[in-house]
Amino acid sequence: MSTPPPTRVRLCADGxxxxxxxxxxxxxxxxxxxxxxxxxxxxxxxxSARAPWCDGSHKLLTRPADRSPRPGRDGTST
Ligand code: FES
Structure with missing residues (x-):
């Protein structure tokens, strides 16, 4: 019997x-x-209106203007 793969968790920036x-x-x-x-x-x-699941409503939120950009996967800012 094989071990099931571990559960993966990925945090999306502002999502x-x-x-x-x-x-x-x-x-x-x-x-x-x-x-x-x-x-x-x-x-x-x-x-989200479908909590606990994401329904995309986070896309309507705006970032505060004074917030620093987050580095992307390749090290560049987004
Ligand atoms: S993270 Fe809240 S609606 Fe997507």
Whole structure:
């Protein structure tokens, strides 16, 4: 019997947390939500109408003007 691959978590800049693998998300009120897809996006901005899942509402948020740009994967700023 092989060991299942580890659950992967990827944090998206100003966006959701992507979970890949077998996960059960426990909401703030204790409700357990089983992911129905291999990769799911969990809202981190608090604006999703489909919480705990991301519905893209984070894209409507604007970055504060004084915020420094984040470095991209290749080290360049975004
Ligand atoms: S992170 Fe996408 S709606 Fe909140």
């Amino acid at each position: 959701p947390m992507l979970l890949s693998g077998d996960v059960v998300v426990v909401t703030e009120d204790g409700r357990e939500v089983t992911a129905e897809r291999r990769t799911v996006a969990v809202c981190r901005c608090g604006r």
